[in-house]
Amino acid sequence: MLAAIVAITPLAIDMYLPAMSTLAKSFGTDVTMVQQSLSIYLAGYALGMLTFGPIADKIGRRPLVIIGLIGFSVVSLLLALTQTIEQFLVLRFLQAFIGAAATVVVPGYIKEIYGENTAKGMSYVSLIMMLAPLIAPTIGSFILELGDWHLIFFVLSFYAALLLVLILLKLKMPSDTDKLQRSQKSFFRSYYTVFSRQGVKLHIASGVLTSFAFFCYLTASPFIYMEVFGLDKSLFAILFSSNVGALMLANIVNSRIVSRYGSKRMLHAGTFFATLAAIGLVLVNVFDLSYHFTVMMLIPLMGALGIMSVNADAIVLMKFKQETGTATAVIGTLRFGFGATAGPLLAYFYTGTAVPFASLMLFAIVIVALCQTLQNYQSKSHTFTD
DSSP states (O other): OHHHHHTHHHHHHHTTGGGHHHHHHHHTSOHHHHHHHHHHHHHHHHHHHHHHHHHHHHHOHHHHHHHHHHHHHHHHHHHHHOOSHHHHHHHHHHHHHHHHHHHTTHHHHHHHHHGGGHHHHHHHHHHHHTHHHHHHHHHHHHHHHHSOTHHHHHHHHHHHHHHHHHHHHHOOOGGGTOGGGSOOSOHHHHHHHHHHSTTTHHHHHHHHHHHHHHHHHHHHHHIIIIIISOOOHHHHHHHHHHHHHHHHHHHHHHHHHHHHHOHHHHHHHHHHHHHHHHHHHHHHHHTTOOHHHHHHHHHHHHHHHHHHHHHHHHHHHTTOSSOHHHHHHHHHHHHHHHHHTHHHHHHHTOOSSSHHHHHHHHHHHHHHHHHHHHHHHHHHHHHHHO
16 A cells, blocks of 8 residues: 555656657647656655655654645646646646655655564565556556547546545554654754764665666666667567566565664675676676676666665664654655756766766765765764763
Protein backbone atom coordinates (compact mmCIF):
# COMPACT_ATOMS: atom_id res chain seq x y z
CA MET A 1 0.00 0.00 0.00
CA LEU A 2 2.84 2.41 0.86
CA ALA A 3 4.64 1.49 -2.36
CA ALA A 4 1.43 2.20 -4.29
CA ILE A 5 1.37 5.70 -2.77
CA VAL A 6 4.99 6.41 -3.76
CA ALA A 7 4.30 4.98 -7.23
CA ILE A 8 2.05 7.93 -8.14
CA THR A 9 5.21 9.95 -8.89
CA PRO A 10 6.87 7.61 -11.45
CA LEU A 11 3.44 6.85 -12.95
CA ALA A 12 2.70 10.58 -13.37
CA ILE A 13 6.16 11.15 -14.89
CA ASP A 14 6.38 8.16 -17.24
CA MET A 15 2.84 7.22 -18.29
CA TYR A 16 2.38 10.21 -20.57
CA LEU A 17 5.80 9.97 -22.28
CA PRO A 18 4.43 7.99 -25.29
CA ALA A 19 1.80 10.73 -25.77
CA MET A 20 4.19 13.70 -25.99
CA SER A 21 3.95 14.14 -29.74
CA THR A 22 0.16 13.71 -29.58
CA LEU A 23 -0.02 16.36 -26.84
CA ALA A 24 2.05 18.76 -28.95
CA LYS A 25 -0.33 18.35 -31.90
CA SER A 26 -3.39 18.69 -29.67
CA PHE A 27 -2.14 21.97 -28.16
CA GLY A 28 -0.74 23.27 -31.45
CA THR A 29 2.80 23.58 -30.09
CA ASP A 30 6.14 21.79 -30.51
CA VAL A 31 7.35 18.77 -28.55
CA THR A 32 10.05 20.76 -26.73
CA MET A 33 7.33 22.84 -25.04
CA VAL A 34 5.57 19.67 -23.87
CA GLN A 35 8.91 18.27 -22.64
CA GLN A 36 9.17 21.29 -20.32
CA SER A 37 6.35 19.72 -18.32
CA LEU A 38 8.84 17.10 -17.05
CA SER A 39 11.14 19.72 -15.50
CA ILE A 40 8.11 21.62 -14.20
CA TYR A 41 6.80 18.43 -12.59
CA LEU A 42 10.13 17.74 -10.84
CA ALA A 43 10.29 21.37 -9.60
CA GLY A 44 6.74 21.15 -8.25
CA TYR A 45 7.48 17.85 -6.55
CA ALA A 46 10.64 19.17 -4.88
CA LEU A 47 8.82 22.28 -3.62
CA GLY A 48 5.94 20.12 -2.41
CA MET A 49 8.27 17.91 -0.38
CA LEU A 50 9.93 20.94 1.20
CA THR A 51 6.51 22.35 2.12
CA PHE A 52 4.72 19.25 3.38
CA GLY A 53 7.60 17.44 5.16
CA PRO A 54 7.56 19.64 8.32
CA ILE A 55 3.75 19.91 8.18
CA ALA A 56 3.46 16.09 8.30
CA ASP A 57 5.71 16.03 11.39
CA LYS A 58 3.47 18.61 13.08
CA ILE A 59 -0.10 17.46 12.26
CA GLY A 60 0.46 13.78 11.50
CA ARG A 61 0.97 11.66 8.39
CA ARG A 62 -2.56 10.41 7.67
CA PRO A 63 -4.11 13.86 6.92
CA LEU A 64 -1.28 14.58 4.46
CA VAL A 65 -1.83 11.28 2.61
CA ILE A 66 -5.56 12.03 2.31
CA ILE A 67 -5.02 15.64 1.19
CA GLY A 68 -2.32 14.59 -1.26
CA LEU A 69 -4.38 11.85 -2.91
CA ILE A 70 -7.53 13.98 -3.15
CA GLY A 71 -5.53 16.84 -4.66
CA PHE A 72 -3.65 14.56 -7.06
CA SER A 73 -6.89 12.96 -8.23
CA VAL A 74 -8.67 16.30 -8.78
CA VAL A 75 -5.74 17.93 -10.61
CA SER A 76 -5.28 14.82 -12.80
CA LEU A 77 -8.96 15.11 -13.74
CA LEU A 78 -8.45 18.79 -14.63
CA LEU A 79 -5.39 17.85 -16.71
CA ALA A 80 -7.56 15.46 -18.72
CA LEU A 81 -9.90 18.37 -19.50
CA THR A 82 -7.30 21.05 -20.23
CA GLN A 83 -7.39 22.91 -23.56
CA THR A 84 -4.09 24.84 -23.77
CA ILE A 85 -0.41 24.12 -23.18
CA GLU A 86 -0.23 26.97 -20.61
CA GLN A 87 -3.01 25.37 -18.55
CA PHE A 88 -1.33 21.99 -18.91
CA LEU A 89 2.03 23.23 -17.58
CA VAL A 90 0.44 25.01 -14.60
CA LEU A 91 -1.63 21.95 -13.70
CA ARG A 92 1.41 19.65 -13.99
CA PHE A 93 3.17 21.80 -11.40
CA LEU A 94 0.12 21.60 -9.10
CA GLN A 95 -0.22 17.85 -9.66
CA ALA A 96 3.37 17.30 -8.52
CA PHE A 97 3.16 19.79 -5.64
CA ILE A 98 0.03 18.32 -4.04
CA GLY A 99 1.06 14.72 -4.81
CA ALA A 100 4.21 15.26 -2.74
CA ALA A 101 2.00 15.62 0.36
CA ALA A 102 1.09 11.93 0.06
CA THR A 103 4.53 10.54 -0.80
CA VAL A 104 6.69 12.51 1.65
CA VAL A 105 5.20 10.66 4.65
CA VAL A 106 5.87 7.13 3.36
CA PRO A 107 9.45 6.71 4.73
CA GLY A 108 8.14 7.77 8.16
CA TYR A 109 5.50 5.03 8.02
CA ILE A 110 8.14 2.51 6.92
CA LYS A 111 10.30 3.45 9.92
CA GLU A 112 7.27 3.07 12.20
CA ILE A 113 6.51 -0.42 10.83
CA TYR A 114 10.05 -1.81 10.62
CA GLY A 115 11.84 0.04 13.43
CA GLU A 116 15.51 -1.01 13.53
CA ASN A 117 14.99 -2.87 10.25
CA THR A 118 13.96 0.28 8.36
CA ALA A 119 16.40 -0.52 5.52
CA LYS A 120 14.58 -3.83 5.03
CA GLY A 121 11.26 -2.01 4.66
CA MET A 122 12.79 0.58 2.34
CA SER A 123 14.06 -2.28 0.15
CA TYR A 124 10.59 -3.85 -0.08
CA VAL A 125 8.95 -0.55 -1.04
CA SER A 126 11.74 0.31 -3.52
CA LEU A 127 11.40 -3.14 -5.06
CA ILE A 128 7.67 -2.69 -5.72
CA MET A 129 8.03 0.96 -6.69
CA MET A 130 10.65 0.19 -9.37
CA LEU A 131 8.00 -1.66 -11.33
CA ALA A 132 6.17 1.64 -11.87
CA PRO A 133 8.72 3.40 -14.14
CA LEU A 134 9.41 0.07 -15.85
CA ILE A 135 5.79 -0.56 -16.88
CA ALA A 136 4.40 3.01 -16.95
CA PRO A 137 5.38 3.84 -20.58
CA THR A 138 3.87 0.49 -21.69
CA ILE A 139 0.65 1.29 -19.82
CA GLY A 140 0.62 4.73 -21.45
CA SER A 141 1.06 3.19 -24.92
CA PHE A 142 -1.74 0.69 -24.23
CA ILE A 143 -4.08 3.48 -23.10
CA LEU A 144 -3.30 5.41 -26.30
CA GLU A 145 -4.46 2.36 -28.26
CA LEU A 146 -7.84 2.60 -26.48
CA GLY A 147 -8.26 6.38 -26.67
CA ASP A 148 -6.38 9.68 -26.80
CA TRP A 149 -4.00 11.35 -24.32
CA HIS A 150 -6.87 12.60 -22.11
CA LEU A 151 -7.52 9.00 -21.04
CA ILE A 152 -4.04 8.74 -19.46
CA PHE A 153 -4.88 11.47 -16.96
CA PHE A 154 -8.36 10.03 -16.33
CA VAL A 155 -6.61 6.75 -15.40
CA LEU A 156 -4.19 8.59 -13.05
CA SER A 157 -7.16 10.34 -11.41
CA PHE A 158 -8.98 7.01 -10.95
CA TYR A 159 -5.81 5.36 -9.56
CA ALA A 160 -5.42 8.06 -6.88
CA ALA A 161 -9.16 7.89 -6.01
CA LEU A 162 -9.01 4.10 -5.68
CA LEU A 163 -5.91 4.38 -3.52
CA LEU A 164 -7.67 6.99 -1.35
CA VAL A 165 -10.50 4.54 -0.60
CA LEU A 166 -7.93 1.90 0.37
CA ILE A 167 -6.11 4.37 2.63
CA LEU A 168 -9.31 5.46 4.38
CA LEU A 169 -10.20 1.83 5.09
CA LYS A 170 -6.81 0.24 5.81
CA LEU A 171 -4.17 2.80 6.79
CA LYS A 172 -4.45 2.98 10.58
CA MET A 173 -1.11 3.31 12.35
CA PRO A 174 -0.39 4.12 16.04
CA SER A 175 1.33 7.39 15.11
CA ASP A 176 -1.90 8.65 13.53
CA THR A 177 -3.50 8.96 16.97
CA ASP A 178 -0.43 9.39 19.21
CA LYS A 179 0.19 13.15 19.38
CA LEU A 180 3.32 12.62 21.49
CA GLN A 181 5.13 11.42 18.35
CA ARG A 182 4.49 14.73 16.57
CA SER A 183 6.96 17.56 16.39
CA GLN A 184 6.20 20.86 18.13
CA LYS A 185 8.93 22.69 16.25
CA SER A 186 8.27 25.49 13.78
CA PHE A 187 8.72 25.00 10.01
CA PHE A 188 12.29 26.38 9.86
CA ARG A 189 13.26 24.94 13.24
CA SER A 190 12.45 21.46 11.91
CA TYR A 191 14.92 21.96 9.07
CA TYR A 192 17.55 23.29 11.47
CA THR A 193 17.10 20.15 13.60
CA VAL A 194 17.66 17.89 10.60
CA PHE A 195 20.78 19.67 9.36
CA SER A 196 22.31 20.06 12.84
CA ARG A 197 21.80 16.45 13.97
CA GLN A 198 25.10 14.70 14.59
CA GLY A 199 26.07 12.01 12.08
CA VAL A 200 23.47 12.99 9.45
CA LYS A 201 25.09 15.32 6.91
CA LEU A 202 27.59 12.84 5.45
CA HIS A 203 24.96 10.11 5.14
CA ILE A 204 22.60 12.55 3.39
CA ALA A 205 25.48 13.47 1.07
CA SER A 206 26.08 9.76 0.39
CA GLY A 207 22.45 9.22 -0.60
CA VAL A 208 22.36 12.36 -2.77
CA LEU A 209 25.58 11.46 -4.62
CA THR A 210 24.32 7.91 -5.14
CA SER A 211 21.20 9.41 -6.68
CA PHE A 212 23.33 11.68 -8.88
CA ALA A 213 25.18 8.63 -10.24
CA PHE A 214 21.83 6.99 -10.97
CA PHE A 215 20.53 10.11 -12.76
CA CYS A 216 23.73 10.13 -14.85
CA TYR A 217 22.81 6.64 -16.02
CA LEU A 218 19.16 7.55 -16.69
CA THR A 219 20.15 10.64 -18.66
CA ALA A 220 23.00 9.11 -20.67
CA SER A 221 21.88 5.50 -21.27
CA PRO A 222 19.74 6.15 -24.40
CA PHE A 223 22.61 8.09 -26.01
CA ILE A 224 25.26 5.59 -24.93
CA TYR A 225 23.44 2.49 -26.12
CA MET A 226 21.84 3.84 -29.31
CA GLU A 227 24.29 6.52 -30.50
CA VAL A 228 27.71 5.44 -29.20
CA PHE A 229 27.19 1.68 -29.61
CA GLY A 230 24.62 1.91 -32.43
CA LEU A 231 22.05 -0.45 -30.87
CA ASP A 232 18.39 -0.41 -31.92
CA LYS A 233 15.49 0.62 -29.66
CA SER A 234 14.38 -2.92 -28.85
CA LEU A 235 17.84 -4.00 -27.66
CA PHE A 236 18.15 -0.76 -25.68
CA ALA A 237 14.84 -1.57 -23.95
CA ILE A 238 16.12 -5.05 -23.04
CA LEU A 239 19.42 -3.74 -21.67
CA PHE A 240 17.67 -0.94 -19.75
CA SER A 241 15.31 -3.52 -18.23
CA SER A 242 18.26 -5.70 -17.23
CA ASN A 243 19.71 -2.80 -15.24
CA VAL A 244 16.35 -2.18 -13.54
CA GLY A 245 16.33 -5.93 -12.83
CA ALA A 246 19.74 -5.58 -11.17
CA LEU A 247 18.33 -2.82 -8.94
CA MET A 248 15.37 -5.01 -7.99
CA LEU A 249 17.58 -8.02 -7.28
CA ALA A 250 19.83 -5.85 -5.10
CA ASN A 251 16.81 -4.75 -3.06
CA ILE A 252 15.73 -8.38 -2.62
CA VAL A 253 19.24 -9.30 -1.39
CA ASN A 254 19.34 -6.26 0.90
CA SER A 255 15.93 -7.07 2.42
CA ARG A 256 17.14 -10.59 3.26
CA ILE A 257 20.51 -9.82 4.86
CA VAL A 258 20.41 -6.23 6.16
CA SER A 259 18.89 -7.37 9.48
CA ARG A 260 21.96 -9.54 10.05
CA TYR A 261 24.69 -7.12 8.98
CA GLY A 262 23.14 -3.68 9.56
CA SER A 263 22.70 -0.69 7.26
CA LYS A 264 26.20 0.72 7.81
CA ARG A 265 27.94 -2.47 6.73
CA MET A 266 25.63 -2.83 3.73
CA LEU A 267 26.31 0.78 2.74
CA HIS A 268 30.07 0.22 2.99
CA ALA A 269 29.87 -3.06 1.02
CA GLY A 270 27.71 -1.43 -1.65
CA THR A 271 30.15 1.47 -1.96
CA PHE A 272 33.12 -0.90 -2.27
CA PHE A 273 31.55 -2.96 -5.08
CA ALA A 274 30.18 0.17 -6.81
CA THR A 275 33.72 1.63 -6.86
CA LEU A 276 35.14 -1.53 -8.44
CA ALA A 277 32.35 -1.67 -11.05
CA ALA A 278 32.66 2.07 -11.84
CA ILE A 279 36.43 1.77 -12.32
CA GLY A 280 35.76 -1.16 -14.67
CA LEU A 281 33.14 0.92 -16.54
CA VAL A 282 35.64 3.73 -17.10
CA LEU A 283 38.38 1.34 -18.26
CA VAL A 284 36.26 -0.61 -20.77
CA ASN A 285 35.21 2.68 -22.38
CA VAL A 286 38.69 4.25 -22.30
CA PHE A 287 39.93 1.18 -24.20
CA ASP A 288 36.86 1.38 -26.49
CA LEU A 289 35.72 -2.21 -25.91
CA SER A 290 32.37 -3.50 -27.22
CA TYR A 291 29.05 -2.70 -25.51
CA HIS A 292 28.99 -6.16 -23.90
CA PHE A 293 31.69 -5.04 -21.44
CA THR A 294 29.77 -1.84 -20.58
CA VAL A 295 26.69 -3.97 -19.83
CA MET A 296 28.81 -6.33 -17.70
CA MET A 297 30.01 -3.38 -15.59
CA LEU A 298 26.65 -1.58 -15.38
CA ILE A 299 24.65 -4.52 -14.00
CA PRO A 300 26.67 -4.89 -10.75
CA LEU A 301 27.10 -1.09 -10.57
CA MET A 302 23.34 -0.45 -10.64
CA GLY A 303 22.76 -3.20 -8.08
CA ALA A 304 25.36 -1.66 -5.75
CA LEU A 305 23.79 1.80 -6.17
CA GLY A 306 20.43 0.33 -5.13
CA ILE A 307 21.93 -1.08 -1.91
CA MET A 308 23.74 2.20 -1.19
CA SER A 309 20.60 4.30 -1.69
CA VAL A 310 18.18 2.47 0.64
CA ASN A 311 20.76 2.03 3.41
CA ALA A 312 21.93 5.65 3.36
CA ASP A 313 18.29 6.78 3.64
CA ALA A 314 17.54 4.30 6.42
CA ILE A 315 20.54 5.46 8.48
CA VAL A 316 19.36 9.08 8.22
CA LEU A 317 15.73 8.24 9.14
CA MET A 318 16.84 6.25 12.18
CA LYS A 319 18.39 9.45 13.58
CA PHE A 320 14.96 11.07 13.97
CA LYS A 321 11.82 10.28 15.92
CA GLN A 322 9.61 13.31 15.25
CA GLU A 323 11.18 14.86 12.13
CA THR A 324 11.05 11.97 9.64
CA GLY A 325 8.89 14.03 7.24
CA THR A 326 11.35 16.91 7.25
CA ALA A 327 14.31 14.52 6.83
CA THR A 328 12.54 12.87 3.88
CA ALA A 329 11.90 16.30 2.34
CA VAL A 330 15.58 17.22 2.66
CA ILE A 331 16.73 13.92 1.11
CA GLY A 332 14.18 14.04 -1.73
CA THR A 333 14.74 17.68 -2.64
CA LEU A 334 18.54 17.39 -2.67
CA ARG A 335 18.32 14.22 -4.75
CA PHE A 336 16.11 15.80 -7.38
CA GLY A 337 18.20 18.98 -7.32
CA PHE A 338 21.53 17.22 -7.81
CA GLY A 339 19.93 14.76 -10.23
CA ALA A 340 18.89 17.70 -12.41
CA THR A 341 22.56 18.71 -12.79
CA ALA A 342 23.44 15.38 -14.43
CA GLY A 343 22.15 16.47 -17.85
CA PRO A 344 24.02 19.80 -18.04
CA LEU A 345 27.25 18.22 -16.73
CA LEU A 346 27.07 15.38 -19.26
CA ALA A 347 26.48 17.96 -22.00
CA TYR A 348 29.44 20.07 -20.79
CA PHE A 349 31.85 17.11 -20.84
CA TYR A 350 30.41 15.65 -24.06
CA THR A 351 32.99 13.91 -26.26
CA GLY A 352 30.80 11.60 -28.32
CA THR A 353 31.92 8.61 -26.21
CA ALA A 354 30.77 6.91 -22.99
CA VAL A 355 33.87 8.02 -21.06
CA PRO A 356 32.38 11.24 -19.52
CA PHE A 357 29.27 9.36 -18.33
CA ALA A 358 31.36 6.59 -16.76
CA SER A 359 33.78 9.11 -15.21
CA LEU A 360 31.00 11.16 -13.63
CA MET A 361 29.51 8.02 -12.07
CA LEU A 362 32.93 6.99 -10.73
CA PHE A 363 33.55 10.51 -9.38
CA ALA A 364 30.23 10.49 -7.47
CA ILE A 365 30.91 7.05 -5.97
CA VAL A 366 34.46 7.98 -4.91
CA ILE A 367 33.04 11.03 -3.08
CA VAL A 368 30.54 8.70 -1.35
CA ALA A 369 33.48 6.54 -0.25
CA LEU A 370 35.24 9.64 1.11
CA CYS A 371 32.05 10.67 2.97
CA GLN A 372 31.82 7.24 4.57
CA THR A 373 35.51 7.26 5.53
CA LEU A 374 35.12 10.71 7.11
CA GLN A 375 31.94 9.57 8.90
CA ASN A 376 33.77 6.57 10.39
CA TYR A 377 36.61 8.85 11.53
CA GLN A 378 34.14 11.26 13.18
CA SER A 379 32.29 8.38 14.89
CA LYS A 380 35.55 7.02 16.32
CA SER A 381 36.58 10.51 17.47
CA HIS A 382 33.27 10.99 19.33
CA THR A 383 33.57 7.53 20.90
CA PHE A 384 37.12 8.28 22.04
CA THR A 385 36.04 11.68 23.44
CA ASP A 386 33.13 10.11 25.33
